[in-house]
Amino acid sequence: MKTFHLVSTLALLGGGLLTLSALPLYADDDEHEHHEHEGKRAKHALTMANDPSYVEECAACHFAYQPGLLPARSWQKMLGNLSDHFGENAELEVDKQQQLTTYLMENAGDVKPSGIYYELAGRLNKKATPLRISQLPGFVHEHEDIPARVLKNNPDLSSFSQCQQCHTDAKNGSYEEYKVNIPGYGRWDD
Amino acid sequence: MKKWALTCTTSFVLLTSSVQAETPVDTLLQSYQSAGATHFSAEAGKTLWFKSFPGKDGQRSCTTCHGENLTQAGKHATTGKTIQAMAPSVNKKRLMQVKKMNKWFKRNCKWTLGRECTAQEKGDLLSFLRTQ
Numbered sequence: 001m002k003t004f005h006l007v008s009t010l011a012l013l014g015g016g017l018l019t020l021s022a023l024p025l026y027a028d029d030d031e032h033e034h035h036e037h038e039g040k041r042a043k044h045a046l047t048m049a050n051d052p053s054y055v056e057e058c059a060a061c062h063f064a065y066q067p068g069l070l071p072a073r074s075w076q077k078m079l080g081n082l083s084d085h086f087g088e089n090a091e092l093e094v095d096k097q098q099q100l101t102t103y104l105m106e107n108a109g110d111v112k113p114s115g116i117y118y119e120l121a122g123r124l125n126k127k128a129t130p131l132r133i134s135q136l137p138g139f140v141h142e143h144e145d146i147p148a149r150v151l152k153n154n155p156d157l158s159s160f161s162q163c164q165q166c167h168t169d170a171k172n173g174s175y176e177e178y179k180v181n182i183p184g185y186g187r188w189d190d
Numbered sequence: 191m192k193k194w195a196l197t198c199t200t201s202f203v204l205l206t207s208s209v210q211a212e213t214p215v216d217t218l219l220q221s222y223q224s225a226g227a228t229h230f231s232a233e234a235g236k237t238l239w240f241k242s243f244p245g246k247d248g249q250r251s252c253t254t255c256h257g258e259n260l261t262q263a264g265k266h267a268t269t270g271k272t273i274q275a276m277a278p279s280v281n282k283k284r285l286m287q288v289k290k291m292n293k294w295f296k297r298n299c300k301w302t303l304g305r306e307c308t309a310q311e312k313g314d315l316l317s318f319l320r321t322q
Contacts, residue, residue: 062269088268089297158270165270 046116046173051103057092058100063164066173067107068117069133075104077129086131116175134160146182156183214288215320222309230310235318238311243303250302260322277322285320 049055049064058064067075079101082090092100109117120138130136134143143160151157157165164170166188169179180188219230242249250267257264260277278284285291295315299307307315 061266062271089300
């Protein structure tokens with residue numbers, strides 16, 4: 001019932017494309033090779049961030065972070081203060097802001113749980129409302145073995161916020177270790 | 191019924207032709223003029239585009255993110271994300287939406303100059319950018 005409601009709301013909002021965002025990512029037709037790994041991907045990948053409004057407004061300055069990477073309360077707080085967004089002005093018109101808050105909260109990590117979210121935020125204090133994915137307890141833990149020199153004076157990489165620079169399949173919601181390729185450093189085996 | 195259809199077709203034709211005659215940039219330039227701006231200069235727009243302003247992390251200019259060469263992609267100063275070329279001659283999607291231009295003028299002038307751009311400045315900048 002709830003899923004049906006969500007799907008129909010999304011469909012009403014913007015037609016066919018939007019409903020895709022509610023489906024698992026192997027619905028993407030261009031990525032035929034991925035069908036072989038369906039089972040694996042379903043467990044190891046997040047629902048893609050392919051809502052057209054989200055991509056237009058929230059991926060203009062950076063990578064389109066998947067809604068499933070933060071809890072709903074974090075998105076709500078972030079979208080409530082876009083005029084001071086990490087030192088930039090990312091203000092939206094009220095209707096867009098409300099539409100995107102709904103989209104992000106309905107697809108948030110604590111609403112649509114996944115292995116990746118559990119890994120990154122499983123140990124997050126229920127009272128904490130972090131705004132950065134890159135500061136989630138599990139994120140810090142997963143990335144603590146990466147030497148600082150990797151980020152220093154690297155023309156292709158300046159912070160951990162740039163997921164897609166190291167995780168070559170990040171846009172498909174996939175963060176597996178074997179797909180990591182750090183610019184200027186190479187593949188990651190540990 | 192037939193007459194109704196005819197009226198519809200005519201008004202449709204009129205509508206499309208008036209849209210074609212005026213580009214989104216023209217619409218904006220007109221609104222800047224009603225706001226008191228006078229003659230727009232592509233030369234002044236070019237100067238402003240390349241001008242540096244002191245920011246909290248060093249000098250800032252439009253080219254900090256859009257790059258020195260308008261026909262090539264730029265790179266966002268903080269996030270490193272690629273920004274497609276600004277020149278309409280190589281990027282057909284450029285300067286095609288009034289809302290989009292308003293939004294980014296507001297954000298980017300504040301970031302670069304520390305204040306919003308005036309109607310005159312925006313008109314000069316668009317007069318420069320549209321010829322690129």
